[in-house]
Amino acid sequence: MGLSVTILGSNSALPTSERNPTAQVLRASGRFFLIDCGEGTQLQLRRNRVHFGRIHHIFISHLHGDHVFGLPGLISSLALLGRTADLHVYAMADLEKLLNPWLDYFCKNMPFVVVFHAVEPDVSKVIYEDELLEVVTIPLEHRIPTVGFLFREKPKERKINKGKCDFYQIPLRWLPRLKKGEDFNEDGRFISNEELTLPPPPAKSYAFCSDTRYSEKIVSLLQNVDLLYHESTFLTDQEELAAKTFHSTARQAASIAHQANVGKLLLGHFSSRYRDLEPFLEEARAVFDNAWIATEGSTFEI
């Protein structure tokens, strides 16, 4: 139960022999959401023992190759594996017209449907919702239209206080109503909800922000997020290059984390010029203490 994110790739455009292009998988109460799909994502899913068939929703931040080149291979493999359930892809509208000719050619007689959901780059919107969570876009500032994604668990149900319910001999059929916060009121008896239940576990949240230059406009949307992945392609010594290429430094990522009062910061999307990632941590922690490196294959519980 709860949220966790597994890093499948955390490098920027040019992959290295040790770091793959961007992809992550978010687990939410047994559901799997794929975020970006750089080349090699299907291999990384296998290596990290994520069962392909449980991915029903793929969120693509922007249409640079290092975030999408894994889609044809992943979708092909799903077809070979006999998938029948719809696969939902949330991305800028252009993806559909780029991907469809490839799917038509390479995945003839596909046993399932790829449903494209066009994302608007300039407004923050709920683009996905189920009974457990919702996904909200975060407009970012990159060289091409780009959004981040905020995964937000919905408020959870209160927990039944079994001892108290036994003591008051509350009928079982009342439990769903109690979980929703209702007071017990039957046969002349009134017992307040607080007496019969415990507070719900906190609703958790995860925000993925890549690629983007430093922009304080996103701070309000990120307020109090439990875990923030913010790109940090460069260190401060390349701050000019970061600005020019619409990327961020580790210090800038930490500054956003600090301003938004997030719980924890994950740094990623490292330029392949850096072999040693320790300096990213040092730079970020000078501004925001609870900062970590998104190393491949690692899972962060939220």
Place this chain on the structure above:
Amino acid sequence: MGLSVTILGSNSALPTSERNPTAQVLRASGRFFLIDCGEGTQLQLRRNRVHFGRIHHIFISHLHGDHVFGLPGLISSLALLGRTADLHVYAMADLEKLLNPWLDYFCKNMPFVVVFHAVEPDVSKVIYEDELLEVVTIPLEHRIPTVGFLFREKPKERKINKGKCDFYQIPLRWLPRLKKGEDFNEDGRFISNEELTLPPPPAKSYAFCSDTRYSEKIVSLLQNVDLLYHESTFLTDQEELAAKTFHSTARQAASIAHQANVGKLLLGHFSSRYRDLEPFLEEARAVFDNAWIATEGSTFEI
């Protein structure tokens, strides 16, 4: 000097956590030729320390995803690395119309040109030639138009016998003519070429045959090839499935190797159903002794 082939991926369509889709790189006297380009090829090139920039020619056997999905990523990376030299791609004509919209979108302002060379599937032809080798297509029998590639070194120059040339005081300017086999004939002196030179090193050859069902039609083209890579997607227990899907078994691959009197056989393109590849060796060696497994990262000198 000479030929060698490095295996970047040797699995069939569905990659496993340990085996990548098809790609190989052939080194020929300092030149690099890429054969097929499954997803993740650029990562495998990096892991095997093959310098991207030295690849100028890519040969694609057929347009199934597991043989081409690595092209957009590789070409993107070459563009990011500032390549300027033309890149030649030899493949079925459809590739150009599939790939170009992606290159136009994802690789804007590419600093080099991708030159497509359409391959004919039904005839054996020389499709590439330089002063050292030529590449000849091998029509194969798969579900879609497919060719293999025969890399054949040209006959090499004879070696100068230094001791003899010194003894006869042969002028230096004669050496290139002696290497080409000319007899020495000057100032009334005649010395036969055999007296002044040694036989040339043998011209080597490599044949790549994947994907294909068992077909004896290719035997004549493969006669006496030094190294043959022949797909063996299945073991004999799946011979019916092999026939149905236009693939081969290890025993069939070995039979082709035996009939063509090749020097050595490499087995590859294994179905992901097989974890242990030893049975492929056993099955092949019962028919053709010098058979080997194309394990990833291994290099075979020819």
